[in-house]
Amino acid sequence: MPEPTGPRTPEPVDAEIVPDPTPAPAPPATGYDERGVPSLDYVRDKIEGRYATSIGAAELAEGTAAARSVEEQEAERAAKAKAKLDEIRRSMGN
Template sequence: MAEVRDVVAAASELTDAEFLAVVRAVAAGRPGLGALLAAVDVGSAVPTEDPVTAEIVPDTTPRLPEPDYTAGGVPTFDRVRDRIEERVGTAIGSEELAHESPSGRSVDEQWEARKKAGKAKLDEIRRSLGKQ
């Protein structure tokens, strides 16, 4: 197997376009390198000019506001309502899941047992006082 420094030395002699081609070939078919392949594909436009002398042009395209936000960046009423509904749904769902879990059932069973014991004790006290 080749030494890492030898591979790095050989890769540093490649042009940008050649290096990107090598990265694509190495990452293809390797699920663990999917993010690397996606990053290479995003930056697939390789500049042909020398980066030191290339002119930097600011992006002046007008930015559209994100959906559900105003141009000033404030969320719309619909967005706020949707977020509240999401949170309420999550809270209700997590409560239902908690009651269906073994520990949630045991808490419910303990609560019912205490409630039953309390009612029995109250009935006993009433009987001892002569009230029924």
């Protein structure tokens, strides 16, 4: 007998229903009291961490070629501005 050429329907498979595992209790939020107010130490640590991150990001940004290029452009502009100001002062003195 020839095989059917249409789409085949899969045979049913016996499956076992497994209950979801009970989720582990969430750890207590550190740095907060029972009313949800953060402690001063927690806030201080958070601020210090953000400050340290920003300082590190600034230090990394200064080390890139693009930052050096910007610094060179600023220095060149400042030198040109000083030269122009000196020229103006000389012309006013005559």
